[in-house]
Amino acid sequence: MYVDEELLQTFENGLNPAYPEQSGIRPAILGYGEISTTFSIPAMPDLAFKRMPPFESLDQITDYKAAVNRYCGLLTEEFGIQVADYDFYHMKNRYGEHILYVAQARLPEASIGHRILKSGSRSELEQLMNATLEPLMRLYKFNRENTKKISIGLDGQLSNWSFQCSGENRTTLIYFDITTPMFRMDGRDLLDTEIFLKSCPSFLVWLVRWQFLTEVLDRYHDVRMILVDLVGNFLKEGRDDLIEHALHIINDRLESEKLASEMNPLNRSEIDAYYKNDAFIWTVFLSLRRFDRFLKTRILRQRYNFMLPGKIQR
Ligand SMILES: Nc1ncnc2c1ncn2[C@@H]1O[C@H](COP(=O)(O)OP(=O)(O)OP(=O)(O)O)[C@@H](O)[C@H]1O
Ligand SMILES: [Mg+2]
Numbered sequence: 599m600y601v602d603e604e605l606l607q608t609f610e611n612g613l614n615p616a617y618p619e620q621s622g623i624r625p626a627i628l629g630y631g632e633i634s635t636t637f638s639i640p641a642m643p644d645l646a647f648k649r650m651p652p653f654e655s656l657d658q659i660t661d662y663k664a665a666v667n668r669y670c671g672l673l674t675e676e677f678g679i680q681v682a683d684y685d686f687y688h689m690k691n692r693y694g695e696h697i698l699y700v701a702q703a704r705l706p707e708a709s710i711g712h713r714i715l716k717s718g719s720r721s722e723l724e725q726l727m728n729a730t731l732e733p734l735m736r737l738y739k740f741n742r743e744n745t746k747k748i749s750i751g752l753d754g755q756l757s758n759w760s761f762q763c764s765g766e767n768r769t770t771l772i773y774f775d776i777t778t779p780m781f782r783m784d785g786r787d788l789l790d791t792e793i794f795l796k797s798c799p800s801f802l803v804w805l806v807r808w809q810f811l812t813e814v815l816d817r818y819h820d821v822r823m824i825l826v827d828l829v830g831n832f833l834k835e836g837r838d839d840l841i842e843h844a845l846h847i848i849n850d851r852l853e854s855e856k857l858a859s860e861m862n863p864l865n866r867s868e869i870d871a872y873y874k875n876d877a878f879i880w881t882v883f884l885s886l887r888r889f890d891r892f893l894k895t896r897i898l899r900q901r902y903n904f905m906l907p908g909k910i911q912r
Contacts, residue, residue: 599645599683599684599685599701599703601642601645601685601687601701602641602642603687603689605623605639605641605642606639606647606687606689606699607689607691608622608623609621609622609623609625609639610649610689610691610697610699611691611692613625613649615649615902615903615904615905616891616894616895616901616902616904617895618637618905623639623640623641624640625637625638625639625647626638626639626640628646628704628707629710629757630906630907631775634648634649634650634777634905635648635649635905635906635907636648637905638704643704644703644704645701645702645703645704646701646702646703646704646705646774647699647700647701647702648699648700648702648777649697649698649699649905650662650697650698650699650700650777651793651794651796651903651904652695652696652697652796652903653696653697653698653793654696654796655696656688656696658696658790658793659688659696659698661790662698662789662790662793663686663698665779665788665789665790666684666686666700666776666777666779668779668781668788669750669776669779669780669781670684670776670779672748672750672781673733673750673752673773676736676740676750677733677736677737677740678733678736679733679771679773680770680771680772680773681772681773681774681776682702682703682705682760682772682773682774682776683702683703684700684701684702684703684776685700685701686698686699686700686701687699687701693901695903700776700777702774705760705772705774706760709760709761709762709768710756710757710759710760710761711726711730711755711756711757711758711759711760711761712755712756712757712831712835714726714756714761714768715756715832715835715837715840716835716836716837718837718840720840720843722768723840723843723844723847724843724847725761725767725768725769726756726761726768727844727847727848728769728847728851729759729761729768729769729770729771730754730756730759730771730828731847731848731851732771733752733771734752734754734821734824734825735821735851735855735857737750737752737821737824738821738857738861741819741821747783747784748781748782748783749781749782749785749819750780750781750819751780751781751782751815751818751819752773752780752818752824753775753778753780753818753824753827754818754824754825754827754828755775755827755828755831756828756831757775757831758773758774758775759771759772759773759774760772760774778815780815780818780819782819787815791811791815794806794810794811795807795811798887798890799886799887799890801886801890802883802886802887802890805882805883805886806883809879809883821861822861822862822864825848825864826864826868826869826872827872827876829841829844829845829848829864829869830869830872830873830876831873832844833869833870833873833877834873834877841866841869842866845863845864845865845866845869848863848864849863849864884906884907887904887906888906890902891904891906
C-alpha cells in the first residue's frame with residue numbers, strides 16, 4: 599500500500615474537522631460510523647482513511663497499533679476472516695497533537711453490505727447472511743469454549759463487510775471495521791478503552807462509559823446480540839420487509855448447528871425493541887456531540903477536533 603505521507607501531513611495541517619468542507623484539501627466522505635468517519639483524499643483515490651481521536655503519547659499509539667494488529671491477526675487465524683489491507687500513519691500536527699491515521703485499501707462502494715441490502719433481493723440477502731453467519735458461528739464456538747482465555751468481539755453489521763463476487767454469488771467476505779479492536783484476556787479489555795473518553799467532552803463521559811464502554815463492547819462479544827444488532831440495522835436501511843426472512847435464515851442456521859437450545863431463536867419483537875433503544879441512544883449521543891461542537895466553535899471560538907456525521911436517516 600502506498601501512502602504519500604507528505605501529502606497526508608499537509609492534509610492534516612489543513613484539516614478543519616468541524617467543517618471538513620472548509621479544509622485545505624477537501625476529503626470525500628465514504629461513510630460515517632457511530633464514532634468515526636471514513637474518507638478519501640482526491641490525490642489517493644484508492645485508499646480509505648480513518649482519523650483516530652488524538653492520542654496523548656507515542657506509547658499510547660504503539661499500544662493501540664499492537665492491539666489492532668493482534669486483533670486482525672486473531673480474526674484471520676481463528677476464524678479465517680479476510681481483513682482489508684491496512685497501514686498506520688502517525689504524525690504530529692501543527693498543534694503538536696499525536697494524530698494517527700489508519701489507511702485501508704478502498705473497497706468498491708457497491709460491494710459493501712448495507713449498499714447491497716438497500717436495494718437487494720431476497721436471494722442477495724441469503725448470500726449476505728450465509729456468508730456472514732459462517733465466521734459468526736465460529737466466533738460463537740470460540741468464545742464459548744474460550745480455551746485460550748481470550749474472548750473476541752466483532753461488529754457483524756453488514757456495513758462492516760465488503761462482499762466480493764466469486765462467480766454469480768457474493769460469497770467472499772472482507773472485514774474492514776478494525777479501528778475498535780475488541781478482545782479480552784481473562785476478562786480484561788486489551789484495548790485501552792479510556793482513549794475513547796479523551797475524545798469526548800466532559801459532559802458526555804458518563805454516556806460513553808455507560809453505553810459504549812460497557813454496553814456496546816459487551817454486546818459484540820455475544821454472537822446472539824451481534825445478530826440482533828445486525829438485523830436491527832435493516833430498519834436503518836429501510837428494509838423492514840427483509841427482517842422476517844433474515845431471522846429465518848439465522849434461526850435455521852442455529853438449528854442446523856445444534857445451537858438453537860443454547861442460543862434461543864431470534865424473534866421480530868426483540869429486533870424492534872432493540873433498534874428503538876439503540877437508535878435513541880445514538881441519536882442523543884450525536885446531538886450532544888453536535889451541541890459540544892457548536893459550543894466550541896461558535897461560542898468559545900476554540901478548535902473542534904472531530905468529524906461528525908451529518909443527519910442520519912433512521
Ligand atoms: N476500506 C473502506 N473502503 C470503502 N469504504 C469504507 C472503508 N472503510 C469504511 N468505509 C465506509 O465507511 C463506513 C464506516 O466505516 P467503519 O465501519 O470502518 O467504521 P465505523 O463504523 O465508523 O466504526 P465505529 O462506529 O466503530 O467508529 C463503512 O460502512 C463504509 O461505508
Ligand atoms: Mg462500522
